[in-house]
Amino acid sequence: MNIALGVGGGIAAYKAAELARLLEERGFVVQVLMTEAAQQFVRPLTFAALTGRKVITDLFASAGGEETLSSAVEHIRVAQDNQMLIVAPATADLLARFAHGLASDFLTTLYLAFTGTVVLAPAMNTNMWRHPATQANLETLRRRGHHIVEPEEGHLACGMTGPGRLAQPERIAAIASAAAVQLRDLEGERIVVTAGPTEEPIDPVRFISNRSSGKMGYSLAQAAAARGADVVLVSGPVTLPDPYGVTVLRVRTASDMRQAVMEHLKDASIIVKAAAVADYHVANVASRKLKKTAMRLSLELDPTVDILAEVGQKKGDRLLIGFAAETENLVAEARRKMETKNCDMVVGNLVGTDGTGFEADQNEVTLVVRTGDVIKLPRATKLEVANWIFDHALKLRLALHAAQ
Numbered sequence: 001m002n003i004a005l006g007v008g009g010g011i012a013a014y015k016a017a018e019l020a021r022l023l024e025e026r027g028f029v030v031q032v033l034m035t036e037a038a039q040q041f042v043r044p045l046t047f048a049a050l051t052g053r054k055v056i057t058d059l060f061a062s063a064g065g066e067e068t069l070s071s072a073v074e075h076i077r078v079a080q081d082n083q084m085l086i087v088a089p090a091t092a093d094l095l096a097r098f099a100h101g102l103a104s105d106f107l108t109t110l111y112l113a114f115t116g117t118v119v120l121a122p123a124m125n126t127n128m129w130r131h132p133a134t135q136a137n138l139e140t141l142r143r144r145g146h147h148i149v150e151p152e153e154g155h156l157a158c159g160m161t162g163p164g165r166l167a168q169p170e171r172i173a174a175i176a177s178a179a180a181v182q183l184r185d186l187e188g189e190r191i192v193v194t195a196g197p198t199e200e201p202i203d204p205v206r207f208i209s210n211r212s213s214g215k216m217g218y219s220l221a222q223a224a225a226a227r228g229a230d231v232v233l234v235s236g237p238v239t240l241p242d243p244y245g246v247t248v249l250r251v252r253t254a255s256d257m258r259q260a261v262m263e264h265l266k267d268a269s270i271i272v273k274a275a276a277v278a279d280y281h282v283a284n285v286a287s288r289k290l291k292k293t294a295m296r297l298s299l300e301l302d303p304t305v306d307i308l309a310e311v312g313q314k315k316g317d318r319l320l321i322g323f324a325a326e327t328e329n330l331v332a333e334a335r336r337k338m339e340t341k342n343c344d345m346v347v348g349n350l351v352g353t354d355g356t357g358f359e360a361d362q363n364e365v366t367l368v369v370r371t372g373d374v375i376k377l378p379r380a381t382k383l384e385v386a387n388w389i390f391d392h393a394l395k396l397r398l399a400l401h402a403a404q
């Protein structure tokens with residue numbers, strides 16, 4: 001689910017950075033917009049780094065010059081692309097402009113064009129909060145059905161004590177999650193996602209592994225959980241924190257991963273195999289640390305179990321989504337994998353291209369689907385890509401049911 005996060009020009013603007021992080025952690029795709037005043041308090045770069053997306057700072061930034069009309073009316077695009085608008089901190093000025101329908105900058109123009117859920121988290125000096133003008137504006141906004149996250153009481157930056165402090169980012173994120181309930185299109189699904197590399201030991205201290213960071217699989221788990229699914233994430237060794245609301249099973253080797261996947265296969269309705277599982281493991285793992293000598297050392301490797309193929313054989317009417325990281329012939333390889341492993345969709349990504357694939361925060365993938373479709377998705381953050389994969393998976397299931 002996509003959220004537009006508007007940041008107003010108040011002292012608490014810095015807390016919106018924590019809110020953006022928490023929302024991303026909960027699987028939302030966050031597009032930050034800052035008012036001119038907000039940029040006096042926090043730099044857009046902070047939000048760009050946290051969300052991986054350019055921050056919108058100006059209504060006219062993309063209008064004119066070489067730009068096309070479609071990028072010039074970005075406020076309309078943002079209004080259409082996002083299902084929720086959160087404003088934190090909502091300044092007294094923003095509350096007034098929203099209440100009276102002014103469209104004098106990007107955020108207020110977006111607000112007027114926006115038809116989704118609106119969550120406003122005001123923060124201001126106690127007297128500004130209590131002022132009848134502010135209270136009347138709040139009343140108007142409440143009557144419009146917007147969620148108002150009441151400010152907390154406490155010591156304020158201006159030196160006063162009283163109501164006006166921005167609600168804790170955790171509370172705003174929780175209210176946003178609750179408001180998103182109606183958009184939980186994966187509710188009732190039980191999804192198993194695999195992520196990360198595996199480690200195949202050579203001796204007690206060394207292992208063979210690969211460059212998978214786990215970010216794509218973690219984004220898939222995060223996105224599915226945010227959309228209401230019951231998610232089990234079987235993760236190889238990675239340094240990522242557990243996604244919010246997901247059951248994480250940490251494993252090490254391909255054999256461990258196979259066991260964990262098979263244990264959860266029975267209950268699953270969708271299986272997404274995003275892990276980069278080792279193809280080989282060391283045949284004779286040394287029980288003690290191998291000593292360095294001047295001699296050449298050879299390792300004997302045996303093939304590991306093919307988890308994707310085994311799930312493909314046992315999947316029944318479950319939806320199976322595989323991944324193919326290739327350096328060439330992407331579509332042909334993805335199609336071959338779909339056929340030989342009995343997948344319903346294979347997500348192909350070219351590794352070795354700039355800024356995508358392993359370790360990167362962005363990805364550019366092509367979906368090869370059982371219906372014969374080949375869908376090239378634009379380069380986007382892994383969380384956005386994850387959401388698109390589930391959008392297409394749901395469409396595919398409908399198409400497969402219709403064809404039966």
Ligand SMILES: Cc1cc2nc3c(=O)[nH]c(=O)nc-3n(C[C@H](O)[C@H](O)[C@H](O)COP(=O)(O)O)c2cc1C
Pocket residue numbers: 007008009010011012035036037038090091092093094123124125128
């Ligand atoms: C240091 C400083 C702190 C401010 N803090 C707040 C605040 O917490 N809440 C508020 O409503 N306005 C606050 N203001 C006033 C707003 O910045 C001002 O009304 C501005 O026009 C708001 O613009 P915006 O609503 O477009 O972000 C503050 C101003 C200054 C100079």
